[in-house]
Amino acid sequence: xxxxxxxxxxxxxxxxxxxxxxxxxxxxxxxxxxxxxxxxxxxxxxxxxxxxxxxxxxxxxxxxxxxxxxxxxxxxxxxxxxxxxxxxxxxxxxxxxxxxxxxxxxxxxxxxxxxxxxxxxxxxxxxxxxxxxxxxxxxxxxxxx
Numbered sequence: 001x002x003x004x005x006x007x008x009x010x011x012x013x014x015x016x017x018x019x020x021x022x023x024x025x026x027x028x029x030x031x032x033x034x035x036x037x038x039x040x041x042x043x044x045x046x047x048x049x050x051x052x053x054x055x056x057x058x059x060x061x062x063x064x065x066x067x068x069x070x071x072x073x074x075x076x077x078x079x080x081x082x083x084x085x086x087x088x089x090x091x092x093x094x095x096x097x098x099x100x101x102x103x104x105x106x107x108x109x110x111x112x113x114x115x116x117x118x119x120x121x122x123x124x125x126x127x128x129x130x131x132x133x134x135x136x137x138x139x140x141x142x143x144x145x
Contacts, residue, residue, distance in 0.1 A: 030099075033063040033076070042067070042074070042085075042142040046135070049078050061101040062115070064088075065142070074131065074142065075099040077115045085131040085142045086117045092124035104128065 033048040042065055049060045059078065065085075066073040072089040073096070088097050088104065095108035103120065104113045111124035118127050132143040 031060055031063045033065050035065050035067070037067050037069055040144040042144065044076065044140045044142065046138055046140060062099055064099065070144075072096055075104065076133075076140065076142070079115075081135070083133045083135065083140045084116055085133050085140075086113075087129040087131070089129065090124055091119075091126040091128060092122075097128070 029051075031048070031051070033044055035045075035048075036043045044063070044065060048063050051058050051060050062075050062077045064073050064075050072087050075086050075088050077084045077086070086104070088099065089095075090097050090106040090108065090111050092106060092109055092111050095106050097104040097106050097111075097113065103115065104117075106112070106124065109123050110121065111119065112121035113124070113128050114120050116127075117130050119125060134141045134143070
């Protein structure tokens with residue numbers, strides 16, 4: 001093998017390994033949160049964002065709320081003490097988006113949204129529907145109306 005070919009091959013392997021590592025880290029595990037739904041308000045315990053692994057706690061960056069009363073699940077991203085709740089329905093053609101720690105991606109046509117619901121990659125032109133979130137010491141309240 002010539003030196004140039006060897007360098008190209010090694011470079012490709014390094015880039016591929018880095019990309020795969022980043023992809024796996026961004027996937028993480030999906031957590032479907034326990035909740036209650038009363039009078040168009042979802043009550044979500046703040047402890048749903050705490051994850052216990054190998055006897056150590058860490059913070060989940062997002063959880064998913066799935067309820068029979070909702071047309072699509074809601075993803076809730078946590079940023080410090082604040083939370084952002086987004087309907088997981090793509091605004092392009094209505095497909096269910098796939099969340100990860102950094103974005104939401106539509107499997108139908110490739111639209112991508114950031115964790116605030118803003119479009120970062122078309123064909124979608126409108127942001128994801130977001131819901132008002134209030135909180136107290138123990139719960140987040142997602143207001144559906």
